[in-house]
Amino acid sequence: MQASKLKKQVALIDKSPHLGGASLHTGTIPSKSLRETVMHLALLRQQTHGIDIRFKENLTTLELMYRKEIVIQDQENSLRRNFEKNQITVIEGIPRSVCNHAGNHSCRQQRKI
Numbered sequence: 016m017q018a019s020k021l022k023k024q025v026a027l028i029d030k031s032p033h034l035g036g037a038s039l040h041t042g043t044i045p046s047k048s049l050r051e052t053v054m055h056l057a058l059l060r061q062q063t064h065g066i067d068i069r070f071k072e073n074l075t076t077l078e079l080m081y082r083k084e085i086v087i088q089d090q091e092n093s094l095r096r097n098f099e100k101n102q103i104t105v106i107e108g109i110p111r112s113v114c115n116h117a118g119n120h121s122c123r124q125q126r127k128i
Contacts, residue, residue: 019101026104034094034105039087048086049079 019025033040053074060070098105 016097016101016103019103024104025101026106027098028106028108028110030107030109032107034091034098035087039090039094044087044090045083048083052079052082 016025029036031040035044038044056070056074059068095105
């Protein structure tokens, strides 16, 4: 991101068609969104301030998973907009280095594709 802000040409190469990596799709964000959804609902039920508000007794797993997917989509869309705004090209694939000097890890004629 910093390189793009310095007017450098930047590309992100990832094997997944989804932006955000494991943290967004299987790790931190999904687990926190589930936890926070349940916490906010519990807090809302406690703090009705004398107003009679009827809630569903229990959320289903399907409803929680739907909320998790909404959070993930929002985050991924935010990343996509940020990449577009900063003119970062997103390429689906697996990056590798190409060097004509097999076994030479300090190859100076290396090029990225």
